[in-house]
Amino acid sequence: MKKGLFITFEGADGCGKTTQIELLKKYLDEKGIKNIQTREPGATELGVELRKILLHYDKPVSNVAETYLYLADRAQHVEFEIKPALENGTVVLCDRYTDSTLSYQGYARKQNLETIEKLNEIATGGLKPDLTIVFDIDSLLAQKRLSGEKDRLEKEGLEFHKALRLGYLEIAKKETKRIKVINADDTIENIHKKVVKIVSEFIDKL
Ligand SMILES: Nc1ncnc2c1ncn2[C@@H]1O[C@H](COP(=O)(O)OP(=O)(O)O)[C@@H](O)[C@H]1O
Ligand SMILES: [Mg+2]
Known part of the structure; x- marks a missing residue:
């Protein structure tokens, strides 16, 4: 049974x-709250391989193939990292999860949203975050902050990134209890x- 907190x-x-x-993480460590920091894609050994393909494969990738690669990474992550940590009473801090697939592969790549939701459900076995924080930012400003060589998704144009931003805001509107948007x-x-x-409000309720 799940005892931790999934953020x-x-x-x-x-x-x-x-x-x-x-x-x-530093704040929780100082408070003595057991936590782990993890991310998608690429938190497991299999995920590291998938991440290389997802971010750096330099030939065309079909939208469906891209979606399934992210979901394969997620399924592995949930089963071998996230679920065991939660069962252990750990606070899991996860950089990207199901809402990324919905925003990127759904809203930005314009694939059917209900299908993506179903696929997310299959990949996670229905494991939903207790809390999600969306950092909302102007697309150009976000791009200006990035340095170094851009990965496959970062190379997408402004229109893609604007659709992505709107996607996140739409998702947040639908689930105001779980998703908090911060400027x-x-x-x-x-x-x-x-x-x-x-x-803190969530941790107080634990
Ligand atoms: N609030 C902020 N104002 C200005 N620069 C920021 C802010 N937050 C992060 N940065 C810088 O922007 C860059 C991207 O931040 P990062 O945390 O890596 O974003 P992400 O993980 O979402 O891609 C980094 O160089 C970081 O130091
Ligand atoms: Mg990052």
Whole structure:
């Protein structure tokens, strides 16, 4: 039976997910709250291989193939990392999860949303996050924050990234209890404070 708390972090590349997860991890560590930081794709050994393909394969990839690769990564992640940690009473901080597939492969790649939802359900065995934080940011600003060589998804154009952003906001509107949206165009410290406030309310209920 699930005893931990499953928190996912969502938003475009460059919105600040990794920065905020690391700060939250430090905060939870200091409070003595058992937690792990994980991510998709690429948290398991199999996932590392899938991540290489997903982010760096340089020939055309069909939308369906892309979707299934993400879902394969997720199925492996849920079964061997997330579920055992939750059963163990751990707070799981996960960088991207089902809402990424819905936003990227659904809204941005324009695939059927209900199908993606069903596939997510199969890949996760129905495991939903207790809480999801979406960092909302202007697409151009997010891209400006990124440095180094862009991966396969980051190379997509502005239109793709705008659809992605709207996708996240649509999803958040449908599940206001689970999903909290934070404006990511703010200082790292201010955003961290908001994250701590939201997460603390959940942890108090544990
Ligand atoms: N609130 C912020 N304001 C300005 N720069 C930020 C902010 N949050 C993160 N950054 C910087 O933007 C870049 C992308 O942040 P990162 O946390 O890696 O985003 P993500 O994991 O969502 O791709 C990093 O260089 C990071 O230091
Ligand atoms: Mg990151």
